[in-house]
Amino acid sequence: MTRSLDGVEYHETILGTVGNTPLVRLRATARGCPAPVLAKVEFFNPGGSVKDRIGLAMVEAAEREGKLRPGGTIVECTSGNTGMGLALVAAVKGYHAVFCMPDKVSAEKVSLLKAFGAQVVLSPTAVAPESPESYYSVARRIASERSGAFLTDQYRNAANPQAHYETTGPELWSQTGGKITHFVAGMGTGGTISGAGHYLKERNPDVRVIGADPVGSILKAYHETGQITEAHTYKIEGVGEDFIPAATDFSVIDQVIACTDRNGLNMTRRLAREDALFVGGSGGMAAWVALEVARQLTPDHLVVVLLPDTGDRYLSKVHSDAWMRDNHLLDPSATRVGDVVGNKARALPTLLSVEVGQPLRRALTLVEQHNITQIPVFKDREPVGTLYDSEILKTVIADPGAIERPVEQWMDAPLPVVRSDEPIERVTQLLASRNPAVLVRDDGSVVGILTRFDMLQFIAGGE
Ligand code: PMP
Numbered sequence: 001m002t003r004s005l006d007g008v009e010y011h012e013t014i015l016g017t018v019g020n021t022p023l024v025r026l027r028a029t030a031r032g033c034p035a036p037v038l039a040k041v042e043f044f045n046p047g048g049s050v051k052d053r054i055g056l057a058m059v060e061a062a063e064r065e066g067k068l069r070p071g072g073t074i075v076e077c078t079s080g081n082t083g084m085g086l087a088l089v090a091a092v093k094g095y096h097a098v099f100c101m102p103d104k105v106s107a108e109k110v111s112l113l114k115a116f117g118a119q120v121v122l123s124p125t126a127v128a129p130e131s132p133e134s135y136y137s138v139a140r141r142i143a144s145e146r147s148g149a150f151l152t153d154q155y156r157n158a159a160n161p162q163a164h165y166e167t168t169g170p171e172l173w174s175q176t177g178g179k180i181t182h183f184v185a186g187m188g189t190g191g192t193i194s195g196a197g198h199y200l201k202e203r204n205p206d207v208r209v210i211g212a213d214p215v216g217s218i219l220k221a222y223h224e225t226g227q228i229t230e231a232h233t234y235k236i237e238g239v240g241e242d243f244i245p246a247a248t249d250f251s252v253i254d255q256v257i258a259c260t261d262r263n264g265l266n267m268t269r270r271l272a273r274e275d276a277l278f279v280g281g282s283g284g285m286a287a288w289v290a291l292e293v294a295r296q297l298t299p300d301h302l303v304v305v306l307l308p309d310t311g312d313r314y315l316s317k318v319h320s321d322a323w324m325r326d327n328h329l330l331d332p333s334a335t336r337v338g339d340v341v342g343n344k345a346r347a348l349p350t351l352l353s354v355e356v357g358q359p360l361r362r363a364l365t366l367v368e369q370h371n372i373t374q375i376p377v378f379k380d381r382e383p384v385g386t387l388y389d390s391e392i393l394k395t396v397i398a399d400p401g402a403i404e405r406p407v408e409q410w411m412d413a414p415l416p417v418v419r420s421d422e423p424i425e426r427v428t429q430l431l432a433s434r435n436p437a438v439l440v441r442d443d444g445s446v447v448g449i450l451t452r453f454d455m456l457q458f459i460a461g462g463e
Helices: 051-064 081-093 107-115 135-145 159-175 191-203 219-225 261-275 281-295 321-326 337-342 360-370 389-398 400-404 425-432 452-460
Strands: 002-005 008-011 023-025 037-041 073-077 096-102 119-123 149-151 182-186 208-214 255-259 303-307 374-379 382-388 417-419 437-442 445-451
Touching: 037 159, 037 281, 051 081, 051 159, 073 081, 073 135, 081 096, 081 107, 096 107, 096 135, 107 119, 119 135, 135 149, 159 191, 182 191, 182 281, 191 208, 208 219, 208 281, 219 255, 255 281, 261 281, 281 303, 337 425, 337 437, 337 445, 337 452, 360 374, 360 389, 360 400, 374 445, 382 389, 389 400, 417 425, 425 437, 425 452, 445 452
Parallel strands: 037 303, 073 096, 073 149, 096 119, 182 208, 182 303, 208 255, 417 437
Antiparallel strands: 002 008, 023 037, 374 382, 437 445
16 A cells, blocks of 8 residues: 655555556567467566465454464465565564475575575475475474464465455456456466456456466366376476365366476576566466467457566576576577577587688697597688598598698588577487588677587586
């Protein structure tokens, strides 16, 4: 709530800035979709995520119900964002805060919570929720053992979906002037989709509410069959579950669409590069699903996708090339030739080459010193041929005098040239059709070479 003192506009605390996040159109990433796609950009919340909404709502509800009193402790199991929302509220209202989370969360998320004075307890990711070691069990134990402690329990707390029914849903409705036809959101606790979906359906029962679920989670199968299946681990954080959260109202969800780590995480990177929307993996996943949906629609429809949080917390994960490569998640079509040249593991001078007219001795020295297989031959800065180590050795052994003669006598056809902004697939195609290497042109001049060895190293993630 904004206050005004003699024309001075301000918020009494940071909590007044929660909600009322903007809608931003997906342009480049949604190119080719007949229906417009708008993103509800939740990183505009002061804690950087949609969870600020429920942090505030759950604490206010607990205060109203007498479950939280001055000096009390807020306990929650959270993969970070809910903790952040609660940490803001705890700091402003003077509560203690303890957060229990799985050890797969990024180090950035843990540091962030500690910055607000909260305590963080990590538990193993790969244990069943009912195990005493799980972060759910640890949170329950702490809440029952500490006096004045209250477990907010976003998975069961009715104030979670209620916050979205009261804020997110009405914002979506009024910002779109009631024109929203499809709402897409990832599902963790299910609070966002249930609360906002419920509100939208009340205003217009024809609004389609679509859940995005990572492959490995059990929510899609549960929605479709009512059966509880076996969960598998996946990399996208904050969404998908291995149990059915009570906060999810499956009756407002029309459809659940599954998304792989690869599709969701590569979309996360595209959102930053192409639309300058720097978000976490669950946002990329939801956007990927929204685009799948929008491709089947017409310009009369209006798709809104909720992007839950900022990419800041995943700099060492989805937004790190090395992490994506190590997890074999990089989408070749999203990788440019220049990315691979810039990441070459071998410490060689940029491009080893010889000039037309130089003696074969020069090429022999390069082979010897740098252990390379092929050497491009240049004339006036343009590639005109290639020398291969086997040919050089054969020649020099047969005729030692040849080393003083100009290289062009032994050169083969020049290597193909690709531009550094072309997708890396172009290189793999050329290498597959028997070219041992390709040259890379950037800004007009040839600046690098990519060999089969370089490509294998890049794909294998070796350093
Ligand atoms: N994305 C992220 C990063 C989250 O932390 C969460 C909450 N677990 C969600 C999406 C899903 O939101 P909800 O819990 O409201 O379903």
